Amino acid sequence: MKQYNLLIVDDEQRFADMLARRLNLRGCNCEVCYSGREALNILKQKKMHLILLDLYLPDIYGTEVLTRIRKNDERTPVIIVTGHGTEKDRRECMQRGAYAFMHKPVGIDELMTILAEIGEKSA
């Protein structure tokens, strides 16, 4: 199986770490960061296959992070993973180019399916 580079952006540190560990166990290569700025910095340096982005981040709101990501990179899929998402957020995120909008808690298998789907598309 191809090794995917993933970026997990979530201020809930333990959640982000755990998710990263589980995905790593499934053969992914996850990086974790806890704020929007950090995420943008990492993305400047490294190309990712998939970004999992929380909305309620301490510095920049998730939708804004998404917009800034889309300025430099139109292709990398971004999945919004949030516990607070409203319909308005969902609409906005989809308009700004999110690949999917998921509510916490996220099923690992569901995530893996999406990853496989992305892998197929990019192949």
Add this chain to the structure above:
Amino acid sequence: MIGRFRQLLGSLRPEFYHRTSEHLNPYFTFTDYRKIWGVGIFLLAVTALLPLMVVTVIYYQLIQKSVDSELILRTERVASNARRAVTFFLEERLNALRFTVNEIDYGRLTNPDDFAELLRNLKLGFGGLTDLSVISHAGIQVAYAGPFHLEGKDYSKQAWFAECQNCNFYVSEIFRGYRDLPHIIIAVKSFRPDGTHFILRATLETERLIQTLSSYKTGEHADIFLASRSGIMQTPSKFYGDLFEKMALPVPDYSPRTQTVMAADGQGRPIITGYAFISTQIADTPFILMVTKQKAGMMGVWLELRSKINWLVGFSIMVIIIVIAITCTFMVNKLYLADKAKAEAMAVMEQNNQLASIGQLAAGVAHEINNPLALINETAGYVKDLFVIKEQYSKDDELLENIDYILEAVARCGTITRQLLGFSRKFDVKIQRVNLNEVISDVLVFHNKEAEYRNVNVFVDISKDIPEIETDRGKLQQVLLNLVSNAFQAVDNGCNLDITALPEGVNKVSITICDNGCGMPEENLSKIFEPFFTTKERGKGTGLGLTITYGLVKKLHGNISVKSRENEGTEFIITLPIHLQEEMRKDENSFGR
């Protein structure tokens, strides 16, 4: 019979009279509509009827006064005319006697033949004379002409003789005397050339006087008679005593003129009495002329008119009261219905507000739970991953099983929070043209087998006038599925389920899902849309089904309402706009979004 009458009366009673909507009481502006109705009728009736009554009373009094004064005038006229006649009767005869004593000398008067001749002539000229006599100054009757033999009778001791000697003239009361016939004596004193005096006396029959009086009598309620100043009847009366009896009326006070008074007679009947003390130019007389009229009899015409007026006034009062009662009932009922509609709207609004705030709370709770839930999920998932992937744990089935329990619980929590969010959050609405018939058929497919097995009769009646509607097919389907599932749970085997759809106005359709199942008590009706409210057994229902249905209908810009009676059935009515897109645009404009 009485039962049927009561039933009829009950059906005529306005709605406010037997209000049933006790649960709406806090929302009503007025509480006691019966009181408003009663006070309204009373005030209007008083305002309308008081002037009518006052005018009627004033009118009656005016008429009464005018009738009284007319009666008094007429009585006075009769009394006055009769007085003139009686005075003339006596005066004429007194004058005749005076003329006789002045014209004929004493010698001729005492000659029996001449005297008899004189009586004949006087009878011819005046009539009503019985006899004539000449009485000397010593009181001895010296000449007599007439049917009796009274020559030589001594009158010197009698009162009338003394009075005539003093006053020159005399008129007696009517009396019987020893002739035993009612008669009047009139006498005139005259002087002889030698200075002595004599008295010419005549006896008058009362027949003529009574006839004269009778000619002035008017109507059956009137009476006319003479009385003496001491109150003895001098002529017979119809109502107040026979001849020589004591008059049944009080003797009036002396007056030189004709007088009229209003009083009650001995039997309490109101009468008008005209009276006059008879006095000739030559001599005073002992007579009082009395004219009476009974008011009741004389006022017959007026009383008849008054009775007609009374009927008319009574009828008017009845019509006014009926009109006021009908108007008041109509107005108060309208007021009540408007108030009731307002109260119902307020109750619904409050329920909506409650649901909205519960929804907000639920959303808040759900959001807050989601993050820790996600953490549990990932942690437990990771532990499981370790067990599955790392060899050393893979054989420990019990641990795996326990972790599965955690994950299962998390999944359940996730479902609940998602459903809660589903109530408050707006999912994407995908608008498309939907044929109601198809949607309902699709929904019923899920229950076909059950309906067949349980012998539940499902009737679908979709009006042909309903066009395709623009709405979210999936959500509408979910709404109908929820309601139909509920209905299937509520009905017993062999019951009915009716699904009908009708256009409502130009822009809306209403869908009714009606079952004749177990229904529910009234107190549950206001709670059924609240989250976690359920009447099902513990663990069988989440209590979110109707909450979500409510949320979905709201999302489709519709309304849902419910009517139910315990053991009779339940009816859900959904009203949806035909053009959802338009409604959403309006909504966005009005909220400036």
